[in-house]
Amino acid sequence: MTDHLLEVRDLSVRFHTAAGAVDAVKNVSWHLDRGETLAILGESGSGKSVSASAIMNLIDCPPGEVWKGEIIFEGRDLLKITAEEHRQLNGKRIAMIFQDPLSHLNPVYRVGWQIIETMTAHGRPAPAARQRALELIARVGIPDPEHAMTKFPHEFSGGQRQRLMIAMALMLKPDILIADEPTTALDVTIQAEVLALLRELQAETGMGLLLITHDLGVVAETADRVVVMNAGQVVETGTARQVYHNPQHPYTRKLIAAAPGKGEMRVGGSSRPPLLEARSVSKTYGDVPALKEANFTLHAGQTLAIVGESGSGKSTLARTILQLETPTGGEALWKGEDLFKMGRKQLFSLRRQMQMVFQDPTQSLNPRMSVFELISEAWAIHKDLVPKSQWRDRVADLLMQVGLHADHAQRYPHQFSGGQRQRIAIARALALEPELIVCDEAVSALDVSIQAQVIELLNRLRTELGIAFLFIAHDLPVVRDFADDVIVMQNGRIVEIGTARQIFNNPQQPYTRRLLAAGLEPDPDIQAARRKA
Amino acid sequence: MIRLIRQRTIASFISLIGLIVLVFFLSRLTGDPTDLFLPIDATQEMRDQFRRLHGFDRPLIEQFGAYVWDLLHLDFGDSIRRAQPAIWVVLNAFVWTLQLALITMTLVTVCAIVVGSLAAFRAGGFFDRAASLVSLIGASAPDFWIAIVAIVLFSVQLAWLPTSGTGTVLHWILPIAVLFIRPFGLLVQVVRGSMLSALSSAYVKTARAKGVKNFPLIFVHTLRNAMLPVITVMGDQAAALLNGAVVIESIFGFPGVGKLMIDSILQRDFNVVLASIMVTAIAIFIMNLLIDMAYAVLDPRIRY
Incomplete structure (x- = not known):
């Protein structure tokens, strides 16, 4: 007999898909104790969320099938109980919060009603539920709980929505809280607040916290123990410190090595001529200023990173300069000529020198076009660049250049992994031989190990081809490793600008310091020391 | 608003x-x-x-x-045939059509929502397959043929129901039943499709993780989110009924606006034709306005 709060033994789950049966997890075992935080760490497709879904009976059968294993909670096997018994445990004894609080809250009901429902669904009287909801909404730090109860999910910010989800999950003081990537969709400063809140609440209630994440920093900040998963299997289990400082499995070592933010920073600055100069560039939507008087200089072959939280105007800045948005003021000089004053024809011929790579390659590559068509399309628009007879060879060259194979040209985007797709997007940008590539969160959606590979590729292109990068990112460690100069933005304004070394080693502005402090280090000891300080 | x-x-x-x-x-x-x-x-x-x-x-x-x-001056002229103000003739008939449309659409909506939702909840199951088959037949059956077969069967052979006219509750059963079939079949398909996508959304997962029972999960959490496309199709169907179900009203000798319109066109009773078109147009306009308002009531993110 076991005295663990929750124990998963030899769990194996299979999904029946059009392509055949896929083992999502195989022989997964772990346990969670009272008052403990266990992190399940893994990249996308590692099966890290599957055991949580099995605990909550959220796996759809079919296509899913739990074909082996047991999940022991209070002496009962959760895989053998009825749907009604599951329902009585869900929300009451075991609760769950999710990655994207906007889509996980019902858009058409008031949040107060949704929070109260956790208790009324388990037969508690509504007035008592209301009282408890008011207490919890205040406890998770939402101002004016009475009024907040009457609002709809879309009327809150992302961080507030996750706080409300936490309140909803804690209504019945569950023994176990499962948090599936709870802070992945949030800005760093908000992430730090939400994680701190989770830790406080756990200390108050003594619940077991199961945290599913891909982020070593989140593990370092919160976890007592960690289970590392890869390809549906547990590769390593241990305390967070053990696993970070003394990883046993090659996969864990690779994962830790891939975490950005450890390399030598670049010197920054440049003696080469300016490629792009922004002078008082402004943009307003209606009456709302999105961009206020932005000034910067980007030199040829240089990498300028724009960092900031969501809504800070970093994408607007790049899009306005590229004239994807109409500027409302200022000038943008491309080799001394103002892009904002150019005619359509002149702008068209300059466009090829500035290319863009977007965040989500699944959406930015047309799924009905083959890789050959995707890359060569640009030459059909800019006709003088590559004669049609050489398209095939040139596409093959470009694919090799980004680390793919020449015979990939005939395939379609869905036949590639996320990292490969982003390579295709980069090859497409290179097709027009640009002098500037704008990367808008180009590596944010990728797993760390893939992210490291793509960054390495961009690094090589920078050295070999002398391309300048405007690198928009919210992820500071990546920027630290990759950028020459850094712009920090907040509320549509540039608050600080300097070389990477200046910004990361000696930030001047309070906002920059706050942003840096909120970022999580993958080392549990550093995070523990920070918490004490 | x-x-x-x-x-x-x-x-x-x-x-x-x-x-x-x-x-x-x-x-x-x-x-x-x-x-x-x-x-x-x-x-x-x-x-x-x-x-x-x-x-x-x-x-x-x-x-x-x-x-x-x-x-x-709000004078719609007189009906030549009946020597009455045209608007009175039309409004008299329109009251009949309005009752018919209201009763039919209420039945259609309630039945289609229940059947479509349950079919979506257990998609691929026996009930789903049966509902899909029945609704497909309903949506594609020619109603004039069903009307005539129904008269032959229930009125002539079994003599349970009157063949045509109005007067008792029994007179309403056949026209309503025949008018019910096609919109019901169509709406079941729409409800099912819309519910299927709503049921796979993230907030339903949250509700299940909260321990919400199946009944409120379907009819409270999911249905309201799935209603917008349903209401759009419902409006289309209701408009067709308000226009007067010309064929069905003629077959059953039902004194509605559809029958009146076809009669007055054949008789060249111009004032009645114009008045009935205006009345139905205004009714459809009011209904579309109600639908737009229903959007805003159902989904708080929609604001006019």
Whole structure:
């Protein structure tokens, strides 16, 4: 007999898909104790969320099938109980919060009603539920709980929505809280607040916290123990410190090595001529200023990173300069000529020198076009660049250049992994031989190990081809490793600008310091020391 | 919301004017009603007198001017055939059609939502397959044929129900049942599709993780989110019924606006044709406005 709060033994789950049966997890075992935080760490497709879904009976059968294993909670096997018994445990004894609080809250009901429902669904009287909801909404730090109860999910910010989800999950003081990537969709400063809140609440209630994440920093900040998963299997289990400082499995070592933010920073600055100069560039939507008087200089072959939280105007800045948005003021000089004053024809011929790579390659590559068509399309628009007879060879060259194979040209985007797709997007940008590539969160959606590979590729292109990068990112460690100069933005304004070394080693502005402090280090000891300080 | 009502009213008023002009001149293309109303052996003098009395002797444009002038005074003219104000004739018939449409659509909506939701909840199961088959047959069956078969079966052979007319509750059963079939089949498919995508959304997962029971999960959490496309199709179907189910009303001798319209077109009773088109147009306009308002009530993110 076991005295663990929750124990998963030899769990194996299979999904029946059009392509055949896929083992999502195989022989997964772990346990969670009272008052403990266990992190399940893994990249996308590692099966890290599957055991949580099995605990909550959220796996759809079919296509899913739990074909082996047991999940022991209070002496009962959760895989053998009825749907009604599951329902009585869900929300009451075991609760769950999710990655994207906007889509996980019902858009058409008031949040107060949704929070109260956790208790009324388990037969508690509504007035008592209301009282408890008011207490919890205040406890998770939402101002004016009475009024907040009457609002709809879309009327809150992302961080507030996750706080409300936490309140909803804690209504019945569950023994176990499962948090599936709870802070992945949030800005760093908000992430730090939400994680701190989770830790406080756990200390108050003594619940077991199961945290599913891909982020070593989140593990370092919160976890007592960690289970590392890869390809549906547990590769390593241990305390967070053990696993970070003394990883046993090659996969864990690779994962830790891939975490950005450890390399030598670049010197920054440049003696080469300016490629792009922004002078008082402004943009307003209606009456709302999105961009206020932005000034910067980007030199040829240089990498300028724009960092900031969501809504800070970093994408607007790049899009306005590229004239994807109409500027409302200022000038943008491309080799001394103002892009904002150019005619359509002149702008068209300059466009090829500035290319863009977007965040989500699944959406930015047309799924009905083959890789050959995707890359060569640009030459059909800019006709003088590559004669049609050489398209095939040139596409093959470009694919090799980004680390793919020449015979990939005939395939379609869905036949590639996320990292490969982003390579295709980069090859497409290179097709027009640009002098500037704008990367808008180009590596944010990728797993760390893939992210490291793509960054390495961009690094090589920078050295070999002398391309300048405007690198928009919210992820500071990546920027630290990759950028020459850094712009920090907040509320549509540039608050600080300097070389990477200046910004990361000696930030001047309070906002920059706050942003840096909120970022999580993958080392549990550093995070523990920070918490004490 | 008030802005929406104002904008829609102005837009509908403009299209109503266009409709009046179009119908006024098109209906007069069908010929002179004098020949239809007077006996074949009527004298030329009688014919001239009839034309003068109803203004058919005046130039077309003058007739139109007089009609619009009367309309501005809310005078829709008289029915030639019935010697009553045209608007009374139309409103009398419209009350019948409105009752028929309301009862039918209420039944259709309730049944389609229950059947479609349950089918989506256990997608691929026996109930889902049965519901899909029945609704597909319903959506594609020709209603005039069903009407006639139903009369033969239930009225003539079994003699359970009257063949046509109005008077008792029994008279309503066949027309409602026949009108029910097609919109029901269509709406079940729409509800099922919309519920399927809503059921796979993230907030349903949250509700299940909270321990919400199946009944509120389907009919509270999911249904309200799935209703917007359903309401759009419902509006289309209801508009068709309000226009008067011409064929069905004719088969069952039901004194609704559809039957009235077809009769008055055949009789060249122009004032009644125009009045019935205006009344149904206004009814459909009001219904569309209600649908837009229902969107905003169902989904708090929609604000006009």
